[in-house]
Amino acid sequence: xxxxxxxxxxSFDPVTFGHLDLIERALNLFDELIVVVASxxxxxxxxxxxxxxxxxxxxxxxxPQVQVKHWKGLTVHFAxxxxxxxxxxxxRATSDxxxxxxxxxxxxxxxxKIDTMFLMPSESHFYLSSRLIKEIAxxxxxxxxxxxxxVAARIKKKFPVGNAR
Numbered sequence: 155x156x157x158x159x160x161x162x163x164x165s166f167d168p169v170t171f172g173h174l175d176l177i178e179r180a181l182n183l184f185d186e187l188i189v190v191v192a193s194x195x196x197x198x199x200x201x202x203x204x205x206x207x208x209x210x211x212x213x214x215x216x217x218p219q220v221q222v223k224h225w226k227g228l229t230v231h232f233a234x235x236x237x238x239x240x241x242x243x244x245x246r247a248t249s250d251x252x253x254x255x256x257x258x259x260x261x262x263x264x265x266x267k268i269d270t271m272f273l274m275p276s277e278s279h280f281y282l283s284s285r286l287i288k289e290i291a292x293x294x295x296x297x298x299x300x301x302x303x304x305v306a307a308r309i310k311k312k313f314p315v316g317n318a319r
Contacts, residue, residue: 158183160271162242163190163229166206167199168305170287172279174213176244177220179273186219188236193226200288200312213302230265241270246280 162180166173166189180187191206201209203224210222225232229241241261243254251272258270275282282300291297291313298306 157185158240159186159188159236159238160184160240160242161188161190161229161233161236161238163192163225163232164244165194165197165199165284166191166210167197167201167284168287168301168309169206169209169213170279170282170284170301172244172246172275172282174302175275175279176242176273177214177217179275180242181217181219183271184240186221186238187242188238189214189220189222190229190232191222191224192229193224201308205308209302209305209308212304228264230261230268233268234265239268241268243270243272245272245274246283 160180160183162177164173177187177189189210191203191210193203199206207222207224214220214222223232233239233241241258243258245251245254254270254272258272261268261270274280287297287300287309290300291309294313297309300306301309
């Protein structure tokens with residue numbers, strides 16, 4: 155029997171409970187999922203790619219059908235290499251949709267056999283973004299309800315209380 159395989163890519167800087175929610179939703183639809191920590195040279199990240207991969211692997215260790223990898227090139231090239239023909243993208247609001255739709259159409263032109271599937275997070279995670287988490291931490295706020303405990307601990311080291319930037 156052919157296994158259904160998909161790819162969920164992002165910067166995951168840091169991984170949030172919203173990301174993990176989307177991964178669980180994708181696992182309801184696919185047999186295998188490859189979570190790809192992408193490198194985007196135009197983004198300045200808080201954590202290295204290796205740290206982000208490590209955070210995701212720790213958070214997903216109970217999910218043997220999930221692999222976590224790092225990739226620097228076009229996602230569609232990675233998908234072709236892995237023989238995965240569905241890309242998972244998260245949509246939080248209409249503001250996400252414009253960019254994601256444009257990217258999906260561009261990917262379709264680059265690799266016509268690869269489709270994009272949009273998933274929405276649950277209502278409890280709908281507003282979360284990595285950018286928002288970093289802003290809360292930078293201003294001295296507690297992020298423990300938004301990210302896994304090891305991630306929250308590392309964020310706290312990056313932004314010690316009283317050193318808001």
